[in-house]
Amino acid sequence: KAGVTQTPRYLIKTRGQQVTLSCSPISGHRSVSWYQQTPGQGLQFLFEYFSETQRNKGNFPGRFSGRQFSNSRSEMNVSTLELGDSALYLCASSLVSDRGFYEQYFGPGTRLTVT
């Protein structure tokens, strides 16, 4: 079974631009979560999507948004990029959970550099 895939793997953008990152979950997984990893702040939860609806959101400004499509693929968008948005963005997919926790499988991440 193919793992979680993220595209692109590396991205360089200029301050003020916007960027869209893509995540394809493992087949059959309907929950997709996004995390930001930086040396200073560590791993921080951005948001989770399930059945095309945002179910949870972390403490990030409105410049960070996401969506999920009917095939469970997800995208996240960052508008008006700032230097501090430089990070590794990780996507994770899991089976459905209304309660309880199902193991999350992480993709390799997208390394975003803002100059």
Add this chain to the structure above:
Amino acid sequence: GNSVTQMEGPVTLSEEAFLTINCTYTATGYPSLFWYVQYPGEGLQLLLKATKADDKGSNKGFEATYRKETTSFHLEKGSVQVSDSAVYFCALSDPGNNAGNMLTFGGGTRLMVKP
């Protein structure tokens, strides 16, 4: 809110040494606890998990016991190998707190094993 604290690294050991990485947590509900490992240039891999008090998670020689009385989930391995060199993250999920699949991570501990 929920939080995870783990010992800062780097932890440098010789091959075949005993490993302990401390992890303590704060949670409002009854969390599940996890250890994830991140190898250079890769995403996160689930190493082991425990879903209730006194559970012991184990995998690839690593072990951790869910201690509710001390709110701890320390990672141990009896004999480390060079190939264990990576960054280790302790994490919790508290779905009963309406947090869905959200993971709260500790800051990570870098392990370096010398031959």
